[in-house]
Structures are given as structure tokens and as C-alpha cells.
Amino acid sequence: MSFKKEIDEILEARKSDYTLSKPIIVSIVLGVIAEFIIPILAPFFGILAFVFFYRRRIAIARMPCPRCKNPFGTKSNIVLGVGTSECETCKLSIYAKEL
């Protein structure tokens, strides 16, 4: 049995962790505009950009492991990163595409 497809999806999602998604870009642009028009609202858009960034990171960390179906990165409520190179539960390596 091969987990290649699922592992590749996790690797692809992790690559996008630091890229700017459309909602993040929009939040930053609105924040810059607000700086000129309603400066008191500018920090709100900064927070919004962070929320979008963090929610995506959680989604990546919680992608299911193809072998044990538990979240591959972390089950924790406090997500600091997208996870290590092994499944948190069954230790399936992200580099082991054939098993």
C-alpha cells in the first residue's frame, strides 16, 4: 500500500505555509489603506491577517495521516508549527512514500 498521494498533499500544503494567501494580502492592503483613512482601524487588519495565517497553519498541521488517520502534524490546540517529518501518532515518516 502506498501513501504517496496523501504524503505529497501534506508536503505541498506545508510549502504554502509561509506564502501569502489572498485573504492575507487583502487584509494587509486594507490595513495600509486604513492607516491613511482611519488609523485606529489599522491594527485590526493586522490581527485579521494573522488570524488567516494561523487558521491555515492549523489546517495544515491537522491534515490526517494516511496510515493512522490521526492529525499528522499535531492534535494540540496550540499549534506552533505544521509538524515534524513524522506522524505524531504512528511515526510514519513523511519521506516513506511506500509502505
Ligand SMILES: [Zn+2]
Ligand atoms: Zn499516523
